[in-house]
Amino acid sequence: MSFPGCVSGLVCVRCGRRRARGLDGPCATCGPEGVLEIEFDLKKGSAFMEYVWKVADGLASAFGLICLFLAGFLIVITIIVATLRRRHE
Numbered sequence: 001m002s003f004p005g006c007v008s009g010l011v012c013v014r015c016g017r018r019r020a021r022g023l024d025g026p027c028a029t030c031g032p033e034g035v036l037e038i039e040f041d042l043k044k045g046s047a048f049m050e051y052v053w054k055v056a057d058g059l060a061s062a063f064g065l066i067c068l069f070l071a072g073f074l075i076v077i078t079i080i081v082a083t084l085r086r087r088h089e
């Protein structure tokens, strides 16, 4: 299997050997103690994170708009209900 763009490979925490691919198990040299850590390509990773932040920003402003809309909607509903109750009394 291959990794997404921001992940450059796997590094054994014991011997530091790199593996370009494969999440099939621990380091072949060290055995079970050779836990593999995911190594990130920071340049590609930062570009990826910028994209994530852009998307999150867009979502946040959209969410803010929805919240404002809901708040306005609730106020209008409350006014309408209050007005209708007064007419019935």
Ligand SMILES: [Zn+2]
Pocket (backbone or CB within 6 Å): 012, 013, 014, 015, 016, 017, 027, 028, 029, 030, 031, 034
């Ligand atoms: Zn190792």
